[in-house]
Amino acid sequence: MAEHEGRCLCAAVRYRLEGDPFDCGWCHCRTCQLSSGAPAMAFASVRAGQWIVTQGEEQVRRMRSSSFAERLFCGCCGTPLAIDYDIQPETFDFSVLTLDDPALVRPGFHIFWSSRVAWFDPGDELPKYDRFRPNTVGLEGTEPPDG
Ligand SMILES: [Zn+2]
Ligand SMILES: [Zn+2]
Numbered sequence: 840m841a842e843h844e845g846r847c848l849c850a851a852v853r854y855r856l857e858g859d860p861f862d863c864g865w866c867h868c869r870t871c872q873l874s875s876g877a878p879a880m881a882f883a884s885v886r887a888g889q890w891i892v893t894q895g896e897e898q899v900r901r902m903r904s905s906s907f908a909e910r911l912f913c914g915c916c917g918t919p920l921a922i923d924y925d926i927q928p929e930t931f932d933f934s935v936l937t938l939d940d941p942a943l944v945r946p947g948f949h950i951f952w953s954s955r956v957a958w959f960d961p962g963d964e965l966p967k968y969d970r971f972r973p974n975t976v977g978l979e980g981t982e983p984p985d986g
């Protein structure tokens with residue numbers, strides 16, 4: 840497995856991954872847009888407990904961003920770090936761009952394409968889903984709001 844480490848903008852918070860990331864994709868939901876100030880965010884998953892804060896634990900803030908998830912960010916610089924889904928206790932999603940080398944983890948799909956800002960064209964051929972991917976763990980048969 841590759842060694843993956845990451846940090847926030849001010850570097851108060853540092854983390855490392857203790858497993859290989861998987862299911863990397865873009866999210867275009869409004870919550871991601873507002874949280875990041877960007878058209879979309881790229882997330883990837885690791886197994887629960889494999890996203891380890893190695894420095895600045897006291898700076899990691901949590902904010903309930905929906906009925907089923909909390910967002911983690913640096914309390915000093917505001918960098919969005921991760922999403923912790925109540926409904927997916929086996930996995931943990933982190934922001935790929937906070938990796939020291941974000942190029943190592945490549946998105947494979949787009950979700951919440953229906954919320955994409957009209958002027959943003961990623962120009963790729965990846966699968967695009969209006970909302971969550973079909974059969975997303977914890978969401979089968981439900982219609983929750985954005986994460
Ligand atoms: Zn920071
Ligand atoms: Zn999103």
